[in-house]
Amino acid sequence: MSLIHRLLPVGDDDIGPFVIVISALAALNGLLFGFDTGVISGALLYMSETFPQLEANAFLQGTVVSGAMVGAIVGAAFGGRLADRIGRRRLILLGAVLFFVGSFIMAVAPTVEILILGRLLDGIGIGFASVVGPLYISEMAPAKIRGSLVTLNNVAITGGILVSYITNQLIANMAFDAGLSWRIMLGLGMLPAVVLFGGIIFMPESPRWLVEKDREQEARSILSRVRNGTNIDAEMKDIMQMSKREQGSFRDLLQPWLRPVLIVGLGLAMLQQVSGINAVVYYAPTILESSGYSDIASLFGTIGIGSINVLLTVAALFLVDRVGRRPLLLFGLVGMCISVTVLAGAYMVPSMGGIIGPITVVSLMLFVGFHAVSLGSVVWLVISEIFPLNVRGAAMGVTTLVLWFSNFLVAQFFPSLFEIGPTVAFGVFAGIAAAGFVFVYALVPETKGRTLEEIEADLRETGVADDNLALSEQAEQVDPTEQVDQTDHVND
Numbered sequence: 233m234s235l236i237h238r239l240l241p242v243g244d245d246d247i248g249p250f251v252i253v254i255s256a257l258a259a260l261n262g263l264l265f266g267f268d269t270g271v272i273s274g275a276l277l278y279m280s281e282t283f284p285q286l287e288a289n290a291f292l293q294g295t296v297v298s299g300a301m302v303g304a305i306v307g308a309a310f311g312g313r314l315a316d317r318i319g320r321r322r323l324i325l326l327g328a329v330l331f332f333v334g335s336f337i338m339a340v341a342p343t344v345e346i347l348i349l350g351r352l353l354d355g356i357g358i359g360f361a362s363v364v365g366p367l368y369i370s371e372m373a374p375a376k377i378r379g380s381l382v383t384l385n386n387v388a389i390t391g392g393i394l395v396s397y398i399t400n401q402l403i404a405n406m407a408f409d410a411g412l413s414w415r416i417m418l419g420l421g422m423l424p425a426v427v428l429f430g431g432i433i434f435m436p437e438s439p440r441w442l443v444e445k446d447r448e449q450e451a452r453s454i455l456s457r458v459r460n461g462t463n464i465d466a467e468m469k470d471i472m473q474m475s476k477r478e479q480g481s482f483r484d485l486l487q488p489w490l491r492p493v494l495i496v497g498l499g500l501a502m503l504q505q506v507s508g509i510n511a512v513v514y515y516a517p518t519i520l521e522s523s524g525y526s527d528i529a530s531l532f533g534t535i536g537i538g539s540i541n542v543l544l545t546v547a548a549l550f551l552v553d554r555v556g557r558r559p560l561l562l563f564g565l566v567g568m569c570i571s572v573t574v575l576a577g578a579y580m581v582p583s584m585g586g587i588i589g590p591i592t593v594v595s596l597m598l599f600v601g602f603h604a605v606s607l608g609s610v611v612w613l614v615i616s617e618i619f620p621l622n623v624r625g626a627a628m629g630v631t632t633l634v635l636w637f638s639n640f641l642v643a644q645f646f647p648s649l650f651e652i653g654p655t656v657a658f659g660v661f662a663g664i665a666a667a668g669f670v671f672v673y674a675l676v677p678e679t680k681g682r683t684l685e686e687i688e689a690d691l692r693e694t695g696v697a698d699d700n701l702a703l704s705e706q707a708e709q710v711d712p713t714e715q716v717d718q719t720d721h722v723n724d
Contacts, residue, residue, distance in 0.1 A: 251372060251458040255381040257431035258372075261324065261365030262385040263424050264331050265358050266392020269513060270538070272297055274400025275417045281410035283344050292344065294644070297514075299351030300358065301640040303334075307359020308636050312629020314360070319445075320368040320438045323360055325429060330357030332425035339419030354421070363632045367624065370616035371438040372458055375682060379552035382613040383545070390545045390604060392424075393513060394538035401535065443471050444622075484623050485630065496675050497615050497631040503668045504611040505638035507568060508661035509603045511646040512537065512596055518647075522654065523592035533593055537600050541608070544601040548609035556680040557610050561672045564606020569665035571598035576658035607668075617679045 276297070280287035286296065307327070315323050334354030341347035365385050373381040399420060403413050436458075439451035451471070456464050485494050512519070516534045551560060575595035578588050619627035649657040 251374070251381070254372060254435045254458070255369045255384055257428065257435055258324065258365055258368045259384040259388040260424055260428040260431065261327065261361035262388030263392040263395075264328075264361055264421070264428065266389040266394075267396045267421055267424060268300055268331075268354060268358055268392075269389075269510075270393040270396030271400065271417050271421065272300070273514065274396070274404065275414040277404075278410040278414040278417075279347075282414070283347075285344065296344070296348060296351060298640060298643060299348045300355035301636060301643065303352040303355020303357075304359035304362065304636045305355075305633060305640065306352075307356040307361075308363055308629055308632035309359075310629070311360045311363035311632065312625040312627065314625075315364050315367060315628070316441075316444075316625035319441050320364050320371070321432060321435060323364045324368065324432045324435075327357040327360035327364065328425045328429040328432065330354070330360070332357075332422050332429070335419055335421035335425065339415045339422075350418075357425075359632070359636060362636070363625075363628045366612045366616040367628050368438055370613070371440045372436075374459060377553055378617070379557070379613055379680065380549050382616060383549045383552050383609045385612060386604075386609045387542070387545045387549055390538070390541040390608065394535070394542050397535050397538045440471055443468075448472065485627055490620075490623070492675070493618050494627070494630075496618060496677070497627060498634050499671055500607075500611045500614060500676065501631040501635035502638045503664070503671065504607045505635055505642055507603060507607055507664055507668065508572065508642070508658075509600065509608065510639055510642045511650075511657070511661070512600055514643050515646060515650070516596065518650070519596065519654075520589075520592060522650075523589045533596075536593075537596055540597045540601045541604045544604035545609055548605045551605070552610060552613065553680060556678050557614055558672065558676055558678045560606045560610050561676060562606075562669060564602045564610075565665050565669040565672065567602030568599055568606075569662050569669070571595045571602060572658045572665065573662040575599070576655045576662060579654040579658070614676065614679060618677065 276286075276293065279296070286293045307330075311323065314326075318326075330353050334350045334352070334357060337350030337353065338347055339350075341350055366382050369382045369385060370378055396417075400417055403416055406413075408416065436454040437450070439455045439458075442448070442451035442454070448468070452464060452468055455467060459467070484490065516537055520533045548560065572595065575592060578591040578595070615628065615631050616624075646657065649660065
């Protein structure tokens with residue numbers, strides 16, 4: 233038995249290497265996302281040598297950083313509909329091209345204005361990638377390992393963040409001219425874009441999208457390749473049945489039966505970002521310096537936090553299809569709430585003094601680890617699963633738009649919140665984690681081990697939060713009256 237089959241909850245006949253390869257290539261969308269998130273923090277240290285106005289103008293510096301987020305909001309706003317119109321594969325190609333062009337423009341930018349333009353184009357590509365990456369993988373993956381494969385995207389995001397931290401440190405140690413260092417940092421983003429572009433050329437289109445476009449023969453051929461030739465007829469039948477429904481629009485997301493699903497999708501997208509994780513990603517050095525560490529120690533601490541992020545995301549890769557989505561979310565939110573509460577309390581007590589540094593490091597690592605194994609890994613997966621096929625692209629666009637807007641809010645306002653007081657800032661995140669636990673417990677369904685078509689059928693019948701039960705639990709429950717009827721039949 234191969235390593236893949238030992239690690240993933242699947243039988244030998246259910247999966248071939250092809251679906252693993254294309255999922256890994258599609259996950260490079262996440263690598264682009266993660267790399268861009270982390271690389272700007274190091275590049276900013278050197279940009280003022282080329283653009284002195286940045287050092288004296290905090291708003292302009294913030295505009296350089298948030299330019300990519302504004303672009304990502306635009307990309308997310310249009311990405312869902314584009315995914316439905318031109319296909320998942322072509323949108324991945326377009327995103328890779330935009331990321332490459334944006335990285336190139338940033339690397340050679342002669343003015344701040346051109347630099348911001350590069351950030352905007354870069355961000356639009358990331359916005360496309362954040363919509364279509366999880367969507368493509370979820371539609372290509374077999375139900376039994378869909379969670380693990382979609383989580384590859386999250387592994388790639390955290391891996392991209394860590395790679396950017398390490399890259400920044402290596403370039404800084406090479407003692408390049410300051411004006412060259414930041415250009416190299418930002419220009420390196422072209423490399424994963426080239427790999428993604430080269431890989432996606434050989435990747436097939438989503439069979440579910442092909443069926444939507446009345447290209448059943450192509451869909452069947454591709455499905456046969458990614459399913460190792462097993463159970464093709466049954467899956468094609470399910471896909472075709474669901475595709476007969478009229479193509480949805482943003483307005484269709486407001487239908488009464490879809491509103492609970494939309495609330496879950498938007499709520500999870502917002503919760504993932506306002507939980508505080510991006511405050512740590514963007515401002516970890518600042519937080520560590522405030523607890524008494526030097527610049528160099530803070531930098532190494534950031535790399536350690538990034539490593540924990542990757543390791544726990546990899547752990548989620550193998551847990552999400554065994555343990556389930558809901559248990560991981562609930563477990564992670566409890567851990568996040570406790571760790572950030574300890575951190576808030578440490579800043580509240582003046583006598584903590586000398587040990588506040590170690591408490592900060594440990595608390596941040598625990599917080600990031602709990603987030604990685606829960607919200608960081610599961611949110612993208614659940615959002616890509618719960619929406620019906622005919623509105624899936626539009627829904628992914630809306631939820632990803634909310635996700636990026638929430639990201640922007642945290643990045644913009646955390647410094648002001650931290651300036652009021654670390655206890656206030658971390659106390660807010662503790663409260664959000666507690667509220668998030670209630671939200672997940674009450675509304676978020678379990679989708680482990682179910683096909684996308686089965687999930688949609690249940691949603692149409694019961695709604696996402698019927699009796700606060702997970703979808704899989706609803707499917708497995710037996711009505712007591714049916715048991716009585718069966719017993720009476722046997723007794724007869």
